[in-house]
Amino acid sequence: MSTPNDSWKSAELRAAEAQVDARFKEAQDLANRLKETPLPPVPPVDFKAIAQQVERAAQERDAPEQLKALKRKVDAGEFTWEDVVSGKAAQDPDVQAMQQENVKKMKQAFQMLQEGMTADEIMEAQRPRRGPDDDGDALDPDIFTEDKW
Template structure:
């Protein structure tokens, strides 16, 4: 970074410029190594298996409203679950609503991670509750008579 008229530069400024030059060279060397490093191939997504998981989730009685809306469209033959998970119908308003719900959950999960919760705690917090639970967190059948119903 020296020029013919750089006599005005202090020793500290010259040292700082030398550090910048060294870091820039390190960054360029790293970029060159990364370009030369082959990446492992990305396995193709198994849209059929993912679609089956989404379909099972949509059949749950406590499925989110957005997922139930998609199920009605799939049941009506407007598109398939594979169309949904592969992105073929990403422009559909109900697909977009479901994606927005998922983005909101991811943002919430990220915030909880920053607050120190574990992944298991976050998953438990985001899991829909299907009814009353006992002291151990196990689901109870809503038809079971328990002391708290006296």
Template structure:
């Protein structure tokens, strides 16, 4: 990083530049090694099955309002449930609202983890907002509920 006229640089600045240069070289070396590292194939995602679960959840009487808004758009033919779950409808404001709600739940869960809560405590705290006393364990795991969204 030095230039012919860098006499103005302090020893601390020179040391910092040397550290930046070393870290940059490390990053380049790592990137070069990763280029040659084969990655395992990504398993296919069954968007159709996920879409069916979301569609069932959207049809429930106590479905969240954001999900009901998406159902109205799907029913109107604006897009399909597969478009929603595969990301093809990601630019839609209602899809974004649902995604933002999910991000908020993940942030909340992460904060709870940092505070020392267990996964079970977090699941109970973020549990479904549905009545009936079902904590999700008694239900068929293939049945979509809001807490699995």
């Protein structure tokens, strides 16, 4: 960064320029090393398996309303579950609503992580709430748990 006529610069400014030059060279060296570093191949995404999981979730009684709206459209033939999970149906307002809800939950989960909660605690906190008289039968009568004895 020095020029032929830089006698006006203070020692502190020259030291700062030297630090900038050194950091810039380090950044260039790192960029060159990264260019030469082969990246592992990205595994293919199994959209069919993901679509099957989403479809099963949409069939649950306590599925979110956004997912139920998508199920109605899939059932009507507007698009498939694979279209939803692969992004082909991303312009659909109901797909966007579901994505917004998912982003909201991810933000909440991130906040909970920052507050020190564990993954299990976060999952429990985001699980749909049941009323005080609900023994679970209303949401899933096929599951037999100890609290139903």
